Amino acid sequence: MAASKDRNSSPTVAIIGAGLTGLLAAQALKNVSIPINASFSPNMFFPLFQLLTIVKNGFQVLIYDSEVHLNSRLRDWTILLHWALPIFSSLLPPSIFANFDSAISNPHLEFDDWAETLPMYNGETGDLIFKSAVPGSRRITRRGLREVLSEGLDIQWGRKVTSLDTESDSEKVKVTLEQEDGVEEEVWADYVLGTDGAGSKVREILFSNQENGEEKAKVKRSGFMIGTCIVDYQDDGEMVQKVLKKHPVTSLVMSRGAVGGFGVQYTTSSPSYPSSDLKHTIFWTKIWKGSLSSTPNLPRKGPAAVRYLKQSWQGLSPDFQVLLDSTPEDETHTKAFIDEMGTWIAQPFDNRNGRVTLAGDAGHPMLILRGQGFQHAVTDVHNYVQALLAIRDSGADRKEVFENYDRDMIERGSKAALQALEEAELAMDATSVEKMLMVRKGHGRSV
Numbered sequence: 001m002a003a004s005k006d007r008n009s010s011p012t013v014a015i016i017g018a019g020l021t022g023l024l025a026a027q028a029l030k031n032v033s034i035p036i037n038a039s040f041s042p043n044m045f046f047p048l049f050q051l052l053t054i055v056k057n058g059f060q061v062l063i064y065d066s067e068v069h070l071n072s073r074l075r076d077w078t079i080l081l082h083w084a085l086p087i088f089s090s091l092l093p094p095s096i097f098a099n100f101d102s103a104i105s106n107p108h109l110e111f112d113d114w115a116e117t118l119p120m121y122n123g124e125t126g127d128l129i130f131k132s133a134v135p136g137s138r139r140i141t142r143r144g145l146r147e148v149l150s151e152g153l154d155i156q157w158g159r160k161v162t163s164l165d166t167e168s169d170s171e172k173v174k175v176t177l178e179q180e181d182g183v184e185e186e187v188w189a190d191y192v193l194g195t196d197g198a199g200s201k202v203r204e205i206l207f208s209n210q211e212n213g214e215e216k217a218k219v220k221r222s223g224f225m226i227g228t229c230i231v232d233y234q235d236d237g238e239m240v241q242k243v244l245k246k247h248p249v250t251s252l253v254m255s256r257g258a259v260g261g262f263g264v265q266y267t268t269s270s271p272s273y274p275s276s277d278l279k280h281t282i283f284w285t286k287i288w289k290g291s292l293s294s295t296p297n298l299p300r301k302g303p304a305a306v307r308y309l310k311q312s313w314q315g316l317s318p319d320f321q322v323l324l325d326s327t328p329e330d331e332t333h334t335k336a337f338i339d340e341m342g343t344w345i346a347q348p349f350d351n352r353n354g355r356v357t358l359a360g361d362a363g364h365p366m367l368i369l370r371g372q373g374f375q376h377a378v379t380d381v382h383n384y385v386q387a388l389l390a391i392r393d394s395g396a397d398r399k400e401v402f403e404n405y406d407r408d409m410i411e412r413g414s415k416a417a418l419q420a421l422e423e424a425e426l427a428m429d430a431t432s433v434e435k436m437l438m439v440r441k442g443h444g445r446s447v
């Protein structure tokens with residue numbers, strides 16, 4: 001599917017990147033929900049929809065991703081969707097949101113106040129340090145939510161954006177995409193939304209006309225490492241019970257020089273299972289101070305990564321330590337990944353007269369502390385849709401509208417990214433725990 005250069009066609013938006021942000025934007029632009037005096041309660045998703053008018057096929061959407069199919073990336077993770085969940089649900093047509101439960105790590109859980117709380121334990125004593133209320137929150141898997149959000153979209157896989165031409169035409173943008181075999185393809189769009197993640201090529205292009213632009217646009221290594229194991233414990237459910245006993249969704253754990261989490265990644269059921277026989281796959285994550293440049297030989301995945309993570313996180317209380325020590329080291333039962341987290345402090349760029357901008361991790365990659373990244377991505381998508389509606393339906397000035405969109409995204413993104421860095425520093429030392437935003441302000445909206 002390629003947009004023509006025809007000026008009479010309705011606005012076409014080329015979305016670069018089919019991660020959660022790009023997929024949500026595509027769904028929202030195709031089907032715009034207009035709230036009518038609706039006040040949201042997290043436990044009232046469907047009643048809310050009765051108050052919405054769904055405008056179908058609002059915009060023409062083209063969506064491209066450099067990966068070859070939806071699940072080609074092996075690494076998966078869970079995301080706590082909390083303050084942005086009402087905004088998220090308002091962006092989707094009911095037929096898509098109806099499948100949201102299938103993305104929840106444990107959709108069979110009866111959510112109550114405790115399940116909607118995030119506890120932080122002292123990893124060495126096993127005692128609760130503090131707990132943060134996250135009412136209405138749901139922990140989803142990235143993979144599961146991508147599956148839900150991709151329904152009905154014609155995603156063009158294996159297309160990597162390489163350049164944007166905003167000079168040849170004052171109104172439209174020519175997008176050049178490259179396929180794996182090197183074949184190039186050109187499409188025209190009225191707008192381009194860069195949702196191509198932390199290492200965004202669109203961001204690099206937007207900065208290319210600034211002095212030292214390439215360097216400015218680059219995501220920076222944060223000095224914080226993350227290791228994750230997704231584990232199918234080969235036992236009779238004993239380890240799963242230990243995880244659930246601490247918390248049915250996720251427990252955070254602070255120990256000397258590291259912070260982490262233990263929780264449910266996936267839940268498998270079958271119509272013939274009673275709910276007590278649900279099978280849970282567990283994840284555990286460790287974050288510590290370090291860098292790939294000072295430890296270039298660190299194993300990044302596979303059994304060696306599992307061994308490294310197990311050996312390097314010792315001295316925990318028995319109820320947590322046993323979860324590490326019992327982690328199988330073979331790739332069939334444990335998927336392990338180690339990486340240095342990236343961050344970038346959002347700053348102004350030339351949006352080519354309001355035709356090209358960014359959303360999600362492309363606009364504000366940040367550390368995962370306090371779970372704000374996707375919440376801000378959802379906010380970006382909401383604002384982006386409102387911006388395009390204001391231009392199309394109310395005749396608002398494109399340049400002005402996108403100056404406002406960018407200003408807000410940069411302000412929210414840079415503040416949240418700085419807060420997440422500070423939060424990571426504080427989390428490394430039990431004596432500074434009371435200074436953490438998680439303790440003082442919980443998991444509420446960062447900005």
Ligand SMILES: Cc1cc2nc3c(=O)[nH]c(=O)nc-3n(C[C@H](O)[C@H](O)[C@H](O)COP(=O)(O)OP(=O)(O)OC[C@H]3O[C@@H](n4cnc5c(N)ncnc54)[C@H](O)[C@@H]3O)c2cc1C
Pocket residue numbers: 016017018019020021022064065066067077078079080081142159160161162195196197198199200201202359360361362368370371372373374375376377
């Ligand atoms: C372990 C972990 C836990 C997290 N927990 C939370 C949490 O609890 N709460 C929260 O709010 N956030 C959390 N986050 C952050 C959240 O996951 C991200 O903010 C969100 O997934 C970003 O999605 P995205 O679509 O913007 O980027 P991505 O998921 O990176 O998607 C970008 C897409 O663009 C494609 N792409 C890249 N380059 C190109 C190109 N040149 N051309 C075409 N396509 C391209 C990629 O293939 C990819 O599919 C967490 C992140 C991690 C890693």
